[in-house]
Amino acid sequence: MQDDIQKEVENKKQMANASLNPVNSDTYFLVAKIAGAVVGTISFAPCGEDIRSCTGNQLNDVGELGSLYVLPSYQGQGVGSALIKELMAYLRKQGIDQFCLDSGYKRAQTRWLRKFGEPYKAVKDYWGPDSVHMVWFCKVSDYITGKR
Structure with missing residues (x-):
């Protein structure tokens, strides 16, 4: 599991660095700061390989x-919700009306089920026995108008 986490961290570093030059990047990053310190991040990019695989390429054109990510000491204080709200406003301004997200982590899935409802796809044993990988397909307008 440590190798997977390290690969994820390296991938996110590369994405963040690439997003600093918007001419060469299709990734948009936002950060949340409190008292000058970064306490959370969110991004929007073309859908990843896990989503493509889980949906049989049905969401390839959806970002x-x-x-x-929110630092543990700031979780449960609305930082993640504020990041999602700001990202939705950005997507709306860009004329983007849908998005997807995925998770294989049980703790995150519990939060996403509350926030985004039932997943579009749930793939059993995706990461091994007793693991489920979930993919959500959502409308930006549902999170702008407060339907969700």
Whole structure:
């Protein structure tokens, strides 16, 4: 599991660095700061390989909400919700009306089920026995108008 985490961290670093030059990047990053310190991140980029695989390439043209991380000491204080709200406003301004996201982590899945409802796809044993990988397909307008 440590190798998977390290690969994920390296991938996110590369995405963040690439997004600093918008001419060469199709990734958009937002950060949340409190008292000058970064306490959370969120990104929007083309959907990743896990989503493509889980959906049989049905969502290839839909962008992915990803890299939503909040420091543990700031979790449960609305930082993640504020990041999602700001990202939705950005997507709306860009004329983007849908997005997807995925998770294989049980703790995150519990939060996403509350926030985004039932997943579009749930693939059993995706990461091994007793693991489920979930993919959500959502409308930006549902999170702008407060339907969700």
